Amino acid sequence: MMEKVLQVKNLKVAYGPIKALKGIDLEVRQGETVAIIGANGAGKSTLLKTISGLLKPAEGTIEFRGQPLTSMAPHHIVSKGLIHVPEGRAVLGRMTVEDNLLMGAYCRKDEKEIQEDLEKVLALFPILKERFKFQAGNLSGGQQQMLAIGRGMMARPQIMMLDEPSLGLAPIVIKEIFEIIKNLRDKGITVLLVEQNAKQALKVADRGYVLETGRVVLSDSGANLLRSEEVTRAYLGERKDDTRRALTA
């Protein structure tokens, strides 16, 4: 077994009176791709935000290679090699595509390799090259999503946390994105993936967690989860009736 890089224990997070996470336990090993799936409002984004330091937990611990992250400032966490590609993209709209990508490499000092990485990202998403000097805010939704992912890659992270990376992308690009995720894995980068596209996500993932209203209700290998009755029913939409239940969950 590989070393545990990320260990979350009994994590509880609340927004005022709303309890979004009610005691999450989760671990990620070196080089693994871990998928997190769950209905809307289950707390997936909250989990990622807490790991990246944007939210402070009410209880519980997060450890990165044995070091506690819980009281660390977000920028400090980034410098440790965890990068968060957030939901809603958070591109810097008034800045150019170039600036956005370079901001991704903010914590790096290896100028030459940054340039190389920039070339790689631009090769991956040719549209970003075309719009290199454009204001990022004027990109189309999908283009912004590509920019957000590309920006995350510019950090050369040890752990990459992707919050719904396929959101708003054309099918052909989604395929690419999952290729990229596979590539990351091949390069030994650990990936924590939140996806609505559960089927695809579980396919590329080594392991998966299923979240429901702030709790982990299932965790297993990706392949097992794909086969699991519960997952199929609730998240893959294979059963035709009773869709409303999942919707209001």
Add this chain to the structure above:
Amino acid sequence: MTESVFIFAGINIILAISLYITLSTGQISLGHGAFMAIGAYMASVMTVKWGFNLPLAIVAAAIMAGIVGVAVGFPALRVKGIYLAIGTLGLGEVVQVFFHNFKYTGGASGISGMSGTTLYLVWFMVALTILFAWQLTHSRIGWAFKAVHEDEVAAQSMGLNITYLKVTAFGVSAAIAGIAGALYSHYIFFIDPHAFGYHTSLLILFYVIFGGAQTFWGAALGALVLTLLPELIRGMQEWRLTFYGILIMAMMVLRPQGLISHDTINWIKDFFSKKSLPKTKATEEAG
């Protein structure tokens, strides 16, 4: 504490509610001193020069200031945020210079001889203003103001005419400031353009933010507290400004949303309806 303190408090409450209204559409005005000036001068000319009675003069002041407010509202549409704040501040300064050089109202020497504002009249107008503000926030136009404040593009796409709404907010707000001006001038007997500079405008903003810009109750309470406060700390003599400043800074740290926020109102409502339904709190938007 003398009657005059409560008269100024009342006038300041009216001003604060007036500013709250423009603010509720997301438009920051630092030119409200000018609307007050227009009301004050209009009313003074009506009573002193043309011999009308005060109630009529107040109405005329509201109309005149309202018209100017609408006129300002249109160009203000193009300008946003701090540009609007400083732009209106500039406009206020221009109005001030206008009155300085407007011979008919005495220029820099001012105009005098107004009287008739009483405590009852002021607080009657306060009551009317609060009633108006209450009705406003509970009507669809009040919701519409808020929607415009939140997101103009979405508001338009929901069928709201933001031009109408923003200009109306300016007009109504200016008219109310005009009323305050009329009351002020007829209490203080004498006005010159000095009384309505950017200091006055800033002070009104102070009231609103200190009291809470989310509800008109906040604005009103802010005006009341900040008018009475200097009287309460008068004993500190020349140190009271220092104290006043520090107090406000401390308040902004402890309650940046102001004395009264939505939550306060909800809390009060819950308290009186005895239902202990925990309302969701407006927390910081994560992400």
Add this chain to the structure above:
Amino acid sequence: MVLVVSEVHKSFGGLNVIHELSFQVPEGFIFSLIGPNGAGKTTLFNMITGIYPVDRGHISFQGTTLNGLKPYEITRLGIARTFQNIRLFPHMTVLENVRIGQSTKVNTGLRSLIPAYERSLEKELAQEAQEALALLGLEEKKDQYAGQLSYGDQRRVEIARALATGAKLLLLDEPAAGLNPDESKGLNEIILKIRKAGHTILLIEHDMSVVMEISDHVLVINFGEKIAEGDPATVQANPLVLEAYLGKDEE
């Protein structure tokens, strides 16, 4: 025809985004607009709703020309939309968001200050808002601030709000983004219900499980130009579409 778009053109500083594009949306259709990222779909929505001016060409809704109209005028004519990058009123509750959508049906001006004015409508509107919320499964969240909802829920509020305008034509920009496959299925049913209630729907969506299942007609654009059109099955088999949009190797 509910909506007629003829030879519309749009460019941003030399970048041609929409190229002499024409199409027509028949009444009662679920009309899908698909195409690669940056093809110009959202831009088209922005032109139909008056947020961007049309450079050239002509758009009309039920015979009324939309060119030059303000967004709120267009909404009042009966076109409502959702936004790809969610634009709710974050500090208003879900219910209030939906109620704002009803601004098309009542006076939201100074007249609304008159205490008894249009009060009789109030009950009816409240009822309608309730229904819109129910349809999208948001009843329980109606008193939460919109900004506090999860992404997927916010998308639903967007739809409810657009629905509340009572618009004849609904423009939905990626309504399924952020929904899991099961939830997308639910969305399909919702959209079908909305259509059944008499609305016409113009849909932008990258989720093929939505597009292919419920569309009556699909229009594919790339670089602002039409590359294919037809019923879902035809379009899905079109090699141009496969190459530019869907990707070839279907597992």
Add this chain to the structure above:
Amino acid sequence: MLLLQQLINGLMQGSIYALVAIGYSLVFGVLNLLNMAHGEVFMIAGFVGLLLILALDLPIYLAIPAAMAAAALLGVIIELLCFRPIKKEFHLAPVVSTIAFGTVLVSLTVNFIGSEPQVFPAHVNIGDFSVGGILISGTELLMFAIAITLMVLLTFMLEKTKTGRAMRAMAENEKAAQILGVNVKRIIITTFAISAALAGIAGILVGLRFGVISPFVGATIGLKALAVMVIGGLGNIYGAMVAGLLLGMLEAATVVIPGLSPYVDAVIWGFLVFVLLFKPNGLLGTRVQAERV
């Protein structure tokens, strides 16, 4: 001759505005925070400089950096008291808080030093020189030079350096900047210090040039600098420079053009309103892009 001298007078006055406005622009335009006590920092720096000159007999070349350091410290204090503890969503609270802090600074100065302008000893003046009959103040020229240098340096810093990029990123979206690894707190406080130091250098130089410093100059200069910043376009350092000089010359022009001098404020603020009517984002402000929806 007369006009040339007036042009110089205007430019020199303008460079004061520019210097203060550049500092403003740094904090507002870049960080999106409005520090209404900026003018008072200017004032305090003037007093600190004066006290050092009087009490320690410090030469100017030492008094200037000392005043800048004091101003920078004050800038840091302002950030710590009026900005850091207040959540960003309440964007008007710091406006009120900094106005209040300005009041405190003025009232402390009045209580400890007095309301009268305090006089700089005559011997510390940098002196004037005359070029072909045109009188130019050495202090003002220094100010002008500093303003130009800063303008170039700061613009370069913002546009081309990593820190500058991080500052712009923060201005737009603090959370996004954080998760990209930007130490937001440190950058904010540094920016405040730099901005205040600029007000500080202006404060002491203006004191030297005009021989006095008054507790009430803050409001006047602060307001004018605010106008300059807005006319130039928020966050645009070149804009602040251009608008500062423009305003200085406009002021001089009201003296030159017969009958206009009583209207000087109307001219300046009218100009601001006029600019905003036609360029709602200031002269050099970024063009409003059709908002991407």
Add this chain to the structure above:
Amino acid sequence: LTGCGDGASTSSSGDTIQIGALVDKSGKGADWGRKNEIAMNIAVEEINASGGINGSPIELLVRDTNGRNEEAVNLTRSLAGQGVAAIVGPFFSGECEVAFPQANQLQVPIISPSSAKAGISENNRPWAFRNSMTDDKLLREATPRFVKAFDVKTVVVLHDERDAWSKAVGTDDLPREFKAAGVEILNEGNYFSFNTGETNFSAIVTQVRNLNPDAIAFGGLYNEAAAFAREMERQGLKIPVLGGVGMYAGALIQQGGTAVENFVATSSWNVDSEDEQARSFVEKFKPQAAQITPADPLPGSFEANHYETIYMIAHVLEQAGVDHTTPTEEVRLALRDGFANLKDFKGITGLTSIDEKGDGIKTIYPLVVREGRFEILE
């Protein structure tokens, strides 16, 4: 610390006669206000030491207006409510314009020792008075002397358009008197205006120099006058300047240094007066004022007037036979009538009478700066 005045009875409390005073101790006039207070306290101590008013000591209730109109109104009303016999102040003409009508309405005598804009007491008969000379009167006397002394044929006029007092002096009094003396105004129809608080006069001085006048008529306070003087010196313009009462202050010389040579200010007080009481006042005043403005500890005309006003009140009340048992209304009436009929009151500024407008008629001292000292301009 005194309370804020509520709950006080409407008659003089205890065994003193209360006199209210409105000064600006924290605003733009803070240094003035603090020194005004010192001057009044000296008078009160002296009077009380010599047995008070018909045996009743004076109690001075000093209130800080911050130089703001609204505060002046509030404080006038609260002092009146507290039952003071009279109110001394407020300091600025702007404050007087709003405070006088209030006092008039409440029927409490109010006497400003400093306001100098013409017409303010006249508008508020019969309860408002000023123990100060308005500038129209001062300049009527001073201008011809100035013109003669410096052989002035042409002048340039400057003022602050936005300050009521400055504007009155700069656009009415000075031009009128210069014209009457046959002097040509070179910038007629284009009076230069500056903002009070301004220190940069470079553009105006350049313009003035270009007009090449014999002298300058300056309608502004001494701070601006000093700043103006420094710029004149810098640009090499050496001509005499005439200003109103606001230009007279020790600080003019302190701030202006050699640049204010030949500046002429009008005043109704002469610090170098040989009068015994005046000299004793100056001696007592100096050490206390040195704590506030160390560089300029001598009393100016406003301080002298403040001191004197307390004596005037005491004098009138003594004449009327008032003591602390007299009902407040009677005390106030006595003061009103006493002031209205005051003739040739002998105080430290010389002989003072109150005219029918309620303003003081006082001795006039046009003072010229010569070698760093004020001298009487002959």
